[in-house]
Amino acid sequence: MTWVPGSDVVVAQSLEQLCVWYNIDIPERVTTFQIKGEVVDVERADGRTEVIVQDGVQELSYALDEGLIEFGTAIDDGDFLRAMNYLETLPLTAEAETMWRTLARLTLEGRHLYIAERCFAALGDVSKVRYLQGINEIRQKIQEKTGEDGIQHYEAQARLAILDKQFKTAEGIYLDYNNLDAAMEMYQNLHKWDEAVQLAEVKGHSEVESLKRAHTQWLLDTHQDERAGQLKEAEGDYWAAINMYLKAGMPARAARLATNVDEMREDPELIHRIAMSLLKAELNEQAGELYEKVGKPQEALVSYRKGQAYSRAVELARHAYPSEEEWGDQLVSNKQTDAAISHYIEAGNNIKAQDAVISARQWRKAIQIIEVIDDDAALKPYLMKLGQYYAGLNDLPKAERFYVKGGMYNEAIAMYNQAGEWEKAHQLASKFLGADKVAVMYVNQAQVLESEGKFREAERLYISVHEPDLAITMYKNQCQFDQMMRLVKEYHTELVESTHLHLAAQLEQENNYHEAEKYFIAGANWKAAVNMYRGADMWEDAYRVAKKEGGANSGKQVVFLWARTLRGDAAVKLLNKFGLLEQCIDYACESMLFEFAFELARIAMKQKVPDIHYKYAMVLEDESKFSEAEAQFIQAGKPKEAVLMYVHAQDWESAQRVAEAHDPESVGDMLVGQAKKACNDRDYPRAEALLLPAQCPELAVKFYRDSDQWMEALRVCKEYLPHKLSALQDEYDRTVLSRGSHDAQTLMNQARQWEESGVYSRAVECYIKVTPNMTSDASVLEKSWNKARELAVKFLPPEKVDDVARVLGPRLLDIKRYSAAAQMFLAGDMNKEAIDAFITAQEWNKAKKVASELEPRYEFYVDSAYKDFLKTEGKAEALADIDLTGALDIPFTLQSQEGKAAEALGLYKQYGAPAFTQNYNIYRQLSLDLMSLHELCSPQGYRTWADLRDLLLNLVDNLIQHQDTDGVLKEFELLLLLSHYLAAWSAYMATPQLEKIVAKEVGWKNMAFVFLNQFLDLCEAIEEGSLDSLDHTDFIDTDIPYEIPLPDTLSIPDNLREEAKEWVLAVSMDQQVEQILPLDERMVYEASLMGGDSTSFPPCVISGYPVVHNRLDLKRGQGGLEQIGHGH
Incomplete structure (x- = not known):
């Protein structure tokens, strides 16, 4: 895995897949390529990014999507505008939407709000677009009013905090600027009414009550009756709270509230309404508790029993009718509280017992009694x-x-x-x-402490309710900035820097520059402190801060700016004071302030004036202001630079003018420049013509050499640099040899040069180095290697000739130049190899001549090879002249020959067809080969068919005489019958009256259409090598087989196939033609030898049709006409 340079795009390889992540934030989205080889590098240059893949010796490259990479690069560079411009060009796909979201998030975090607005618009987030538009409108108004970007305005900052869901931060911003109404409005818009009410109460807002009413109304409108009831209960409006609880379906809560308020407990109508709601909700136990608390024990007992709260019913019964309780009351009335306690406990009236215990100040016993009382x-x-x-x-x-x-x-x-x-x-x-009440309570307490000057205690309270912003504001209001920054660092680390700068700006406005400096530096913006001192014309302080915080170079820049405000002699004195005169002159040149640089140099450093002219000229040249740059170069005393400038700009006339007027020695440079231009334009003769007058022939040689024009380079070197000719030739030789595996013609040219020079051994080496890897032209290879042989024979020692023959002879055999290979072997006295080469070339006379004249021991070897050749080729007549026995063996190799079937048939007819088992495949193949010859389908083929018929007849007769025929007799009888019909068909074709008696010609279109259509299907099956797609529907109930062996190739010419296809297509449009076979009286296909009842009929010896009636059986040697005559 690797990163694409300069981007966040990742490239990785997985087997034969190249995986590319254009957006690493979404790893599930990956782009894949099929590759071969291994990834070795990722290159990015000239606006293209390519992945380099090594596949063996071949190096391939795969281009990546530069657009997607461009987006990632722009994001990494922080160039969000460029990223947005790129996304504008893309359709809104899922991947583009992801990139829009990424750009929106980054620009929103970086406060690039206009770009963020465009991003959310592209994403269809209308609410955020409108919200950002509002912020941008605020910024625009502030900018129009003050000339500064309004992003730092508190309203914009507050709205951004709201967008980030930092509501407390937004509230703090509003409060910092005493805009309490805006903070409250923010919470109301967000439906955070509790926070709005709490803030109003903390700040003592005059509209607290109306805000509470609005809150309550909002809760009712939104059907939050329970919450509205809680608010009313907290405000002490118990009647309204009970009504809301009942409306919300919470009668139990209404009952608890009613029993806790004496006034309500004494309202029978209210109690009845609440009780009915409890009973309706089947809260019987709660209803009994309500009745018990309001002094209705009878109703309470009924409800407890209904709710199966029997323990409570028993307890109520015990309390309702006490006996011990009255005794206790009597003791209490007599101030005997200690004695009354036990009576109350016995009566089960723990409340009165508790009252007596408290009155007696028996605190421990009071704690014990409390544990058993459930009535809170x-x-x-x-x-x-x-x-x-x-x-x-x-x-x-x-x-x-x-x-x-x-x-x-x-x-x-x-x-x-x-x-x-x-x-x-x-x-x-x-x-x-609850958090709200805690916050309000502690904030109020903290404000009291704050007013008393107890800031530390107030801070602790603010922090305890998570309101550090109020503590920060407190210290800010007290100008205790150190304490304020301590809290900012602890609770708002992200605002430390901006807070430092805010305080610095405030102190700057108050002209408290040194304090402002401290906070500017703490905010990591010492440059703002320097600018503050510059604006106040306090240059010594500006220099001090710049040097201390920014280093010596920053101090020098401040001195430079200080000097610019003084100008003239005062500036020079200041710079000399700091020892920066020369450096400031250089810095002025770097800052393009050449007028100031000239002013300083002419006053105090006149020797720097030419250097300033030169730098000024360089700048003007970069700006293409050549005439002005020329004047500056001349004033700088460097006219040659002006000449080179014009040469670079290819303004030859101006270059020559300046050279002739100010620097004649540069004329040569000008000519060289023109020559380089001509060389770049590939006008090498012109380049040579310019370089020779400039006395630079070595450059001409270099140009020719670099452009691979070695002959021209050697010519120029020979004429003008003869002392370097030998070295150049050696370099040329090395270069040619280094290319030996790629350029055959170059090697042959080099060889010819060595030959012309008389260095024949080197010439032979060059010719030998030409290989088939360099060229596919065998004639070029043969020519080169024959030339090597000729030179070796003429000029090299015999042992060298032998080496050449051993190397080049096999090469000539490899490219099938057998005669040339034989000559090569003869040149090296390799007679056996030469004989084999002539045999391979079938040049038998030459092979015999070499054997008889040079190697008589190989004459038999040549004769044997010649006989084997004749046998293999089936040239029986030629072989019979020298070996009659071998000629008879030729037919037995027929199955491995092509196109020799007719010749083999003649031999078998002449010498017979013995019934040898090893010959069966030959006879079978011979028959099939002849039957696949289309040219025999003519009257001229009769003789061949007759010979085949006679051959098979002879074979069948021989097989009949053998008892064990391995089941081949029926096969050859079938082949005999086929050959008979083919011979008969060929004979019929020779008769004009019978020539056109075929189904298509005599109008049997149905039959012709079926068979030709099946023929075309068979052609397709042979091409596909399968019978699966063949349709046999037309041959149901016939003896035509479905499963047949398919030949490897077609024997019918393409023109006849096309003719059949055209006829089938034409006939298929004829509605009178039907794809059916004609039926006879058996109701089966008329040519079928199998009847409907599976009865077999013999075929006619003439037509092959079944003989249904008037059957006449012929014996061997008996003619049909003769037998008919006897019958008559």
């Missing part, structure tokens, strides 16, 4: 007293326990706050009061 509402007063008691003892955990059990959370929290236990108070408040 009744226990609340006692829990309050217990909490107050233990709080007074400073046993805060135990006091907390009773306060919490009685639901008196505020009292517990106040207790911890009063004791300074802020963390425990906060934990308790967070657990029971």
